[in-house]
Amino acid sequence: MKQEKVGVMLLLQVLVFALSLCEISSSSGSYFDQQQQYHRRKSMLPTEASSSLMLNRAGSSIVLPVDGNVYPIGFYNVTLNIGQPSKPYFLDPDTGSDLTWLQCEPCVQCTEAPHPPYRHTNNLVACKDPLCKSLHPTGDYKCETPEQCDYEIDYADGVSSMGFLVKDLFSLNLTNGGLLRPHLALGCGYDQSPSLFSHPSDGMLGLGKGKSSIISQLSSQGLVRNVVGHCLSGRGGGYFFFGNDLYDASRVVWTSMSRNHPEHYSPGFAELIFGGKPTEIRNLLVIFDSGSSYTYLTSKAYEAVTSLVKRELPRKHLREALDDKTLPYCWSGRRRFKSIEDVVKYFKPLALSFANGGKAKHFAIPPEAYLIISVSPTFLFSFVLFDLCLSCKQVTVYQNTQTTCLLQSMGNVCLGILNGTEVGQSLNIIGDISMLGKMVVYDNEKQLIGWVSDKCDRIPKPKTVRIW
Numbered sequence: 001m002k003q004e005k006v007g008v009m010l011l012l013q014v015l016v017f018a019l020s021l022c023e024i025s026s027s028s029g030s031y032f033d034q035q036q037q038y039h040r041r042k043s044m045l046p047t048e049a050s051s052s053l054m055l056n057r058a059g060s061s062i063v064l065p066v067d068g069n070v071y072p073i074g075f076y077n078v079t080l081n082i083g084q085p086s087k088p089y090f091l092d093p094d095t096g097s098d099l100t101w102l103q104c105e106p107c108v109q110c111t112e113a114p115h116p117p118y119r120h121t122n123n124l125v126a127c128k129d130p131l132c133k134s135l136h137p138t139g140d141y142k143c144e145t146p147e148q149c150d151y152e153i154d155y156a157d158g159v160s161s162m163g164f165l166v167k168d169l170f171s172l173n174l175t176n177g178g179l180l181r182p183h184l185a186l187g188c189g190y191d192q193s194p195s196l197f198s199h200p201s202d203g204m205l206g207l208g209k210g211k212s213s214i215i216s217q218l219s220s221q222g223l224v225r226n227v228v229g230h231c232l233s234g235r236g237g238g239y240f241f242f243g244n245d246l247y248d249a250s251r252v253v254w255t256s257m258s259r260n261h262p263e264h265y266s267p268g269f270a271e272l273i274f275g276g277k278p279t280e281i282r283n284l285l286v287i288f289d290s291g292s293s294y295t296y297l298t299s300k301a302y303e304a305v306t307s308l309v310k311r312e313l314p315r316k317h318l319r320e321a322l323d324d325k326t327l328p329y330c331w332s333g334r335r336r337f338k339s340i341e342d343v344v345k346y347f348k349p350l351a352l353s354f355a356n357g358g359k360a361k362h363f364a365i366p367p368e369a370y371l372i373i374s375v376s377p378t379f380l381f382s383f384v385l386f387d388l389c390l391s392c393k394q395v396t397v398y399q400n401t402q403t404t405c406l407l408q409s410m411g412n413v414c415l416g417i418l419n420g421t422e423v424g425q426s427l428n429i430i431g432d433i434s435m436l437g438k439m440v441v442y443d444n445e446k447q448l449i450g451w452v453s454d455k456c457d458r459i460p461k462p463k464t465v466r467i468w
């Protein structure tokens, strides 16, 4: 984050110093002021339990800053502090699934992770608990060990986790500066299998609407409204949030959540719009899934989009780059493209139109939300190298004692919409790429899904001003 508001920072530093409270982190930004309030608030409230209650009445939100991007990193991660004493874990935020789990001791099989595996405190969730039942909707789960709730979860990319449910303390920062410390159920995953696409991760943050999801648990404890959302920046990063006070609901385009697909965040059926004009492609059943980097269309729609995009391309400026294997369709220009801004003029905007009986609501997918600029794959082999490269953003050569890392741009433009049928999907999945530059809100209380354009480069101030 940028360093701003130096004056305010100094003032607050003096204030905080005077109150002899915790140390100040100099990494700041708009988030800073809220952290300060947290320090002050904590000193005034006798215990965390009472702080939860008070905050609960105030109805604040929880914001989780997110790291990562669609490309070249290919995933996002948020930090959650779990346990007593709390330890940080880097988790994949996934609106396409419910359960939050951590790689957990004793590991039968754990995959590469940024932190040592989690150790549970033997606070098991019993088999007859409704949370456990919600993980076994078919009802064929037999409680072999009544005091334990086993789970097994498989993701579309081939990753899987097996384990049992435990409860532990989560430490969650509120936007009004407070700290929530609820006991929530999570999976102790002792057997994980990686996939070709997996990356080092401590586990998964399930943000679906099922009972076991963190947001459902928080709202059933009365701690936040049952609303989850995210704002992913086209420049990488952004944030996820729980609660309803970070957006102005009157500015958001709302559509109803489809009741026919309770297991997903789905606004129902859409028609594809290309270049502002309706296409013949209708009745696309769409889901929003933050766990997917790219957007996947079913075969017919995919075929339509690829042929429409290709038909409109100016041959003078772009030709297919068959040697670029980054994604199935890549095009090269006369020179290497440096950023999406160099190519948006060659591509038309897409949109999805959701009718839902009422007035049609458009979900715009501009070229920035379906294209990427490819980089040289040579440095993608080593994760460590990769990290180093990214930390020097504009600089193209990074040198350390062992390696010289060339962050060389292939500079082609590639289509970030993929053939879902090819990977066994029967739904149309709006992945992270197409949600860039928007705040997307899943309001489980009102059963609405909404979106509004947003750069997502700073965490907004809570909309409701509350006086303590």
Ligand SMILES: *[C@@H]1O[C@H](CO)[C@@H](O)[C@H](O)[C@H]1NC(C)=O
Binding pocket: 035, 038, 079, 080, 081, 173
């Ligand atoms: C929550 O706030 C504390 C205190 O400012 C900070 O140290 C911590 O990193 C924050 N946690 C997260 C997950 O942002």
Ligand SMILES: *[C@@H]1O[C@H](CO)[C@@H](O)[C@H](O)[C@H]1NC(C)=O
Binding pocket: 299, 302, 303, 419, 421, 422, 423
């Ligand atoms: C999409 O994938 C399916 C299944 O592999 C295949 O039959 C179809 O031809 C593909 N469509 C396109 C346009 O590539």
Ligand SMILES: CC(=O)N[C@H]1CO[C@H](CO)[C@@H](O)[C@@H]1O
Binding pocket: 066, 067, 077, 078, 079, 090, 114, 200, 201
């Ligand atoms: C692989 C990984 O976990 N990447 C990042 C996740 O988020 C943390 C904190 O924001 C970063 O430090 C990690 O590099």
